[in-house]
Amino acid sequence: MYGSLKGKDYISTQDWSVDELELLLEKSAELKQMFKQGIPHRFLPDKTGFLIFFDKSTRTRNSFEAGLTQLGGHAHFVDSSTSQIAHGESPKDTGIILSSYGHGIMIRHDLVPGEGNAYMREIAEHADKPVINMQCDVDHPCQTLADLLTIREIFGKNLRGKKIAVSWAYAPSYAKPMSVPQGLIMLMTRFGMDVTLAHPPEYTLMENTMQAARDNAEKAGIKFEVVDDMDAAFENADIVYPKSWGIESLFHQPEEALEVSKKYTDWICDERRMGLANKDAIYMHCLPADRGNEVTDAVIDGPQSVVYQEAENRLHTCKAIMALTM
Ligand code: CP
Numbered sequence: 656m657y658g659s660l661k662g663k664d665y666i667s668t669q670d671w672s673v674d675e676l677e678l679l680l681e682k683s684a685e686l687k688q689m690f691k692q693g694i695p696h697r698f699l700p701d702k703t704g705f706l707i708f709f710d711k712s713t714r715t716r717n718s719f720e721a722g723l724t725q726l727g728g729h730a731h732f733v734d735s736s737t738s739q740i741a742h743g744e745s746p747k748d749t750g751i752i753l754s755s756y757g758h759g760i761m762i763r764h765d766l767v768p769g770e771g772n773a774y775m776r777e778i779a780e781h782a783d784k785p786v787i788n789m790q791c792d793v794d795h796p797c798q799t800l801a802d803l804l805t806i807r808e809i810f811g812k813n814l815r816g817k818k819i820a821v822s823w824a825y826a827p828s829y830a831k832p833m834s835v836p837q838g839l840i841m842l843m844t845r846f847g848m849d850v851t852l853a854h855p856p857e858y859t860l861m862e863n864t865m866q867a868a869r870d871n872a873e874k875a876g877i878k879f880e881v882v883d884d885m886d887a888a889f890e891n892a893d894i895v896y897p898k899s900w901g902i903e904s905l906f907h908q909p910e911e912a913l914e915v916s917k918k919y920t921d922w923i924c925d926e927r928r929m930g931l932a933n934k935d936a937i938y939m940h941c942l943p944a945d946r947g948n949e950v951t952d953a954v955i956d957g958p959q960s961v962v963y964q965e966a967e968n969r970l971h972t973c974k975a976i977m978a979l980t981m
Pocket of ligand 1 (some may be wrong): 711714715716798941942
């Protein structure tokens with residue numbers, strides 16, 4: 656079945672079947688072992704990937720660049736602001752031309768609701784090489800795959816009965832994309848966990864992602880609930896994933912958005928809240944975290960935090976996505 660994934664776009668986990676996602680997880684674990692044991696794994700010799708960034712990145716850029724090198728290929732960094740994209744070159748022309756130069760196009764376009772996913776789907780329509788979503792306005796499927804790998808490494812493959820709490824948390828730094836919580840509710844509802852989403856009333860997620868999560872949950876026979884209370888979400892959770900995101904209608908009005916968020920400065924993951932979760936619960940965050948706002952140092956640096964394992968798994972999972980699709 657691996658072969659059937661060649662050329663497949665990875666724009667949302669919703670576009671992949673559970674069986675296909677299982678193959679990605681299997682390949683990620685295999686590549687992780689090979690990397691740890693120093694076994695060469697040049698599955699993409701001489702292949703080229705183009706990494707188009709409309710936003711900043713530490714984990715995503717470096718895991719893709721290092722990952723493609725380790726697979727025997729090369730990743731080009733394309734800064735959208737210094738390419739002709741900034742002068743308005745169309746997604747169609749960009750997709751056709753870059754796919755004629757290489758073997759994969761990876762895109763991060765996450766800051767403006769309504770834009771990034773549409774942009775990468777238009778590129779994918781015209782490119783004859785796979786397009787990989789490095790985070791858009793709707794989904795961050797590379798992050799959530801690494802999160803699922805991490806959860807399985809800790810709790811095993813059968814996650815039935817485990818509860819994940821995906822919660823909004825306060826951060827004054829900037830309006831963070833909504834794609835991580837949206838990606839989490841869409842993916843985790845397909846892999847056996849009960850999912851609780853918590854946020855203040857203003858921080859609703861995009862309705863199409865909520866509907867996808869509801870449908871997934873019904874199909875999988877698990878619970879998907881939404882609450883407006885961080886404590887309630889943490890109660891009896893096995894996995895807590897508190898992070899900030901912006902208000903969909905206020906991404907262009909940062910000052911107004913910041914004023915709203917100030918009502919909820921107590922939405923922080925601290926030791927008291929961790930105490931509401933199960934004893935062996937883990938703390939997750941995609942990073943970067945706003946320390947002191949989203950989470951206290953005691954939690955993120957504490958024994959329940961798995962953030963570095965989670966960040967490391969970004970490397971192994973992005974390599975699996977590239978190895979199977981490019
Ligand atoms: N989690 C994540 O995508 O990190 P970067 O923004 O640093 O790529």
